[in-house]
Amino acid sequence: MLKPILASADLRAMPKVELHCHLELALRQNTLREFAQKNDIDVSTDAAFAQAFLIQEPMGELKSVLHKFLNTRDVILKEEWMERVAFEACEDMYLQSNVRILELRYAPSFLLDHHKHMDAYRLQKAIISGVERAEEKYPIAVGLICILQRTKSVEENEIWVDFALKPQHQFVALDLADNEVDFDPEPFIPLFKKAKDAGLGITVHAGEPNVPGISRNIRTAIEKMGADRIGHGLQAIEDPEVIALLIDRGIPLELCPTSNWLTGACSSIATHPFKALFEAGVKTTVNTDDPGIMCTNLLNEYALLTTECGIDLATLEACNAWALEASFIPTTKKESAWNQRLRP
Ligand SMILES: [Zn+2]
Incomplete structure (x- = not known):
């Protein structure tokens, strides 16, 4: 069901x-279909499956996209299923796109919201087990990021910060x-300070x-929340001062072209500000x-940037080098996986 990939051998x-x-939205489609069937959801045709779970065309606004995410979340019935989800996400990243450094993020509160029977500790254990199985099998280094949801109270989110800080949970970072x-980041500033410290x-x-005006949230993230990186951040393009701040602090943007198009953050891949931000000096x-x-997959994103935005291979290599440097995975672990990159 993936779009055809016109990727050169060099890109591959x-x-x-x-x-x-x-992580909870990176399910392999066959696995998602299997989970749906276990929930007695009719996915007997490709059309029915796509209608229930896939986002293939822009949906107008981010809120409707977020709503569609719930359908996938809801079919994950057991903590143990996330072991498989985590393993397959790593496996697909390596086999489809030659990803060697991978950070996966998820919001425990998002999964537990719908699945009251779930236990966060068992959930995290299952995910770690899936990740470790993939790391044993493939030359890939994986790090986990714990997400806080803006839609939750500060009090509830503090529980998840403490959860993320437990060493046995092996999180490398915190996200919002x-x-x-509709939900400003300011109330969560103390939680991010606690995590950073x-x-x-x-x-x-x-x-x-x-x-x-939404680029104000980028400024808040950098100046008040201690952000080392910004998720998306493509609307920095609206404000030269925010661009200057990103450059001055050397903060990379985690841009996601297909997602940015599907959520309506940009009107097409061709009009994505990726190139303009790169040329302005943003990482x-x-x-x-x-x-x-x-x-989609990462190789597809690289291919789209070359065909739709005229981005060349040297630019993509520079982006990769910034991403490698900015990854929160400990340096020795990163280097070990990266240095195996020539292994077939
Ligand atoms: Zn995201």
């Missing part, structure tokens, strides 16, 4: 870094996600939707966001 061979991928138009990396979804990186339900 390039070892890649993926920094922004939501969800509807940034305790040594977690910080990335924040900010400046994503095409809403005038742009290439990512998938929600590869399972948005029918």
